[in-house]
Amino acid sequence: SRLDAFEQIARQLVAEMNSAGPVTVSIEPAGAPIAPTDMDPVLQEHLARAAAQTVPERWQRMPSAAIHDAMFLARVMPAGMLFVPSINGISHDFAEDTAEDDLVAGCQVLANAAASILAQKA
Structure with missing residues (x-):
């Protein structure tokens, strides 16, 4: 991972x-290493289908190992993440x-x- 590569360079x-x-x-x-947290696959699938319908050919699945609030939320309830592009890729x-x-x-x-989620629950 990138974090492992960064640690190796630092060492x-x-x-x-x-x-x-x-x-x-x-x-x-x-402290203890922070492991990436899997997002809820059902929520992520709803997001993926919605992205494919709304912005076809302009979306992609993006795993993230960054520390986001969703990572902690996912420990107690289903969570998903949706990213929008930053101009020139500049983020954080x-x-x-x-x-x-x-x-x-x-x-x-x-x-x-x-x-889609609400329709499925109805």
Whole structure:
């Protein structure tokens, strides 16, 4: 995973710094590793079908290992995630922005998924 690759690079840098001396550095885990959480497959399928209907050929499944609120919510109830594209792929930054058309499409996908879920429950 990317986190494992990042850790390996950090450990290599620490080893290089320690070999240069006289100060040494160590890496200590802040806690137990946080494992990615699976989202509810039924909710994710509703979102996928809604995306395929609403924005055909403009959507994709995207696994995420980032720490999101949904990760903690999924421990106590079914949860799913829907992403909309960020302009120039910039995410988690003050420069992050999303085109209004993509926001509208994301809302429509969510509304269509909710309608599908409600129709199934009726």
